[in-house]
Amino acid sequence: MRIIKIERDADDYVWLKKSYGNVLQEKLYIAYREARKGKRRTVNEQTFETNLDKNLMLLKVDLLNQTYTPSRGTAHIIHKPVIREIFAAPFRDRVVHHYIYDLVYDYLDNRFIYDSYSCRVGKGTLMGIRRLDYHMRVVSGNYARKVYILKFDLQGYFMSLPRKELYERATWWLDRQYAGKLDSVEYGLLKYLWYQIIMDDPVRGVKRKGRLSDWDLLPSNKSLFCQEPGVGIVIGNLTSQLLSNIYLDMLDRFVVYDLGYKHYGRYVDDFYIVVTEGKLPQLLRDVGAIEMFLKSIGLKLHPNKRMVTTSDKGVPFLGAVVHQGYVLPGKRLRQNFRQACLEVQAGVKDIQVFASYLGHVEHYNKISFLTEVLEEAIGMDYVW
Numbered sequence: 001m002r003i004i005k006i007e008r009d010a011d012d013y014v015w016l017k018k019s020y021g022n023v024l025q026e027k028l029y030i031a032y033r034e035a036r037k038g039k040r041r042t043v044n045e046q047t048f049e050t051n052l053d054k055n056l057m058l059l060k061v062d063l064l065n066q067t068y069t070p071s072r073g074t075a076h077i078i079h080k081p082v083i084r085e086i087f088a089a090p091f092r093d094r095v096v097h098h099y100i101y102d103l104v105y106d107y108l109d110n111r112f113i114y115d116s117y118s119c120r121v122g123k124g125t126l127m128g129i130r131r132l133d134y135h136m137r138v139v140s141g142n143y144a145r146k147v148y149i150l151k152f153d154l155q156g157y158f159m160s161l162p163r164k165e166l167y168e169r170a171t172w173w174l175d176r177q178y179a180g181k182l183d184s185v186e187y188g189l190l191k192y193l194w195y196q197i198i199m200d201d202p203v204r205g206v207k208r209k210g211r212l213s214d215w216d217l218l219p220s221n222k223s224l225f226c227q228e229p230g231v232g233i234v235i236g237n238l239t240s241q242l243l244s245n246i247y248l249d250m251l252d253r254f255v256v257y258d259l260g261y262k263h264y265g266r267y268v269d270d271f272y273i274v275v276t277e278g279k280l281p282q283l284l285r286d287v288g289a290i291e292m293f294l295k296s297i298g299l300k301l302h303p304n305k306r307m308v309t310t311s312d313k314g315v316p317f318l319g320a321v322v323h324q325g326y327v328l329p330g331k332r333l334r335q336n337f338r339q340a341c342l343e344v345q346a347g348v349k350d351i352q353v354f355a356s357y358l359g360h361v362e363h364y365n366k367i368s369f370l371t372e373v374l375e376e377a378i379g380m381d382y383v384w
Contacts (some may be wrong), residue, residue: 020185021064028056028063031098035091044091059092064185066192068096072205073234075224077214081319085215085223087202087234097238100193103186105242107177112245113252115265119241125318128267132322135263135274136311143324148280149315150273150287153305154294156221157269158240159232162298166233166247167198173246198243202234231298244268247297254293259286267318284308 032052036045048055062068071090078084089097109120117128132149140147154160171191178187203224208215220226224234233240248266255264255273261283263274275283294300309315314323321328 031095034098035094048091070200074207074209076209086236117267128318129320131265139274147311151307153302154269155302158235163198163230170194
């Protein structure tokens with residue numbers, strides 16, 4: 001489907017496409033190199049790489065002619081850290097995802113609020129934890145007074161995203177990024193690709209890996225197979241992570257600029273607000289305004305994942321518990337780390353799994369826990 005009309009004569013546009021083709025070829029090669037990181041042992045990647053020049057050329061032609069459509073991927077269930085449905089795109093589509101990401105990321109990243117942590121260079125879960133600690137310290141005057149933290153989660157976020165509204169928001173940003181260049185080939189291509197990726201029905205023709213019974217334990221509101229037409233995007237694609245920030249940027253701006261809560265942070269669909277005791281009543285009233293705003297964009301708060309707590313009790317966030325002046329690993333991280341240690345000792349898991357957990361847990365103030373687990377599972381003295 002072609003969704004962009006170029007206001008210029010046909011010969012002129014054909015020349016522009018041919019001229020952009022060389023640029024596109026180079027950008028696709030860069031996207032290919034980024035897409036293959038961590039995927040070099042997969043059959044999908046190796047098949048694409050065997051005829052790399054030909055495959056990149058065919059992809060370039062499909063993009064320039066706007067005949068590209070997403071291929072059919074696979075779906076499977078994972079159980080850690082929580083049970084979740086994952087759709088894996090074919091390698092060719094991953095190259096396209098990186099091409100889009102490379103073109104729009106810097107523009108968007110410079111305009112998102114600072115305290116949005118997911119899928120952003122130099123940020124992530126550890127940054128989110130540290131920023132919550134920072135906001136708690138600032139609002140409390142370095143813990144001289146009690147502060148309140150309200151924490152929320154969105155219900156079935158990826159599964160309930162309205163695709164039409166998501167596409168409109170993505171192109172809203174695109175129009176601003178390419179202001180004055182709306183007749184360019186690159187703008188027309190990006191708009192076309194956003195449409196193809198966002199409006200694609202991911203369950204059409206998908207191949208399920210594993211047993212169908214793997215889906216039995218997955219709640220229906222966490223599966224794309226159970227959603228209404230036009231609702232939900234896949235979890236796992238690079239573009240999905242970027243789109244999640246694009247759509248929830250509206251929530252970020254509403255809370256920070258419209259409602260005026262400066263001590264706010266969000267990681268995907270998990271967000272918090274920190275206030276003094278005096279501002280708590282107003283914030284509790286504003287929860288209704290947040291719910292109304294979310295309803296207007298097709299989303300809602302999870303009814304069972306709302307928390308009001310104080311800084312002295314600790315705030316669970318992104319696998320950690322942030323206390324006044326120190327951070328502890330959360331229950332799930334503690335269990336997973338302990339299990340990883342035991343599995344490495346038994347020879348079931350590679351030492352790299354243990355090293356990954358160790359690198360993560362060492363950021364927290366729980367030396368006694370680490371020492372206990374390491375001595376118990378590996379039988380060694382660990383010097384900190």
